Amino acid sequence: MKTATISQKDLETWAGFLLDHSLGGITPADRVMIKGERICWPLMEVLERRVIESGATPDVLLVPPNNDRGRVWSSAMGRTGTPKQIAAVPEWHKSRYESMTKYVEILGAEDPTQYMGLTPEQLGNLAGADRRFGDIRLSKSWVITLFPTEGMAKTEGMDLDDYADFIVRASTADPxxxxxxxxxxxxxxxxxxxVTIVTHHPIDDRELVLALDITPSRGVMSFGLRNFPDGEVFTSPDASKTAG
Structure with a gap:
């Protein structure tokens, strides 16, 4: 499998933004979970070293290729496990998540097809088992980034080199x-x-209008503090007054 070529300088810059900008810096009191698939190791390795250099403790969690985003169980358990097996999450798993103070997740799959094809029920079972650990993660300082892989490039219909160039340039730009x-x-x-959004139907060119009431809402800025990179202002409309 072809892997992305990323310079050491870019990896260092990328890791620096994740640890110093997104997580607000690392101190000796921190225990930092660094989670991702083996194919994301070039960035994970730099993150691990820089956490150690900061005097903190790294917790590197390598995700199996058949596990979507490092959930508590892989797709194998989703396909063949019984409800009793899925519910039997080891207690140490919870302790591991509770012990971290900061969390970095590197998205990027070697072969996304390994965890595709599950039924809605199977996906729901896996999500249910993982939910309490997701809540723990969200209670900590966290950031998620995307590492370029050939498998992910294919899902976007792009050549790996072009895909990697796009991801790396965005991930090394000052936020x-x-x-x-x-x-x-x-x-x-x-x-x-x-807010009114106007577009056209891709087949018959009908005008499509979506009207959103944002009177009770506020704008929430996002400039690389949770997803890196990003650059969005979030808001939430009044669902009872949405039409279109």
Missing amino acids: MPLKSAEEQLAPLFDAGQS
């Missing part, structure tokens, strides 16, 4: 200019009352 731009956008969401 602070995004903050400045979002500081100008967020007040528009805070003061706004409605």
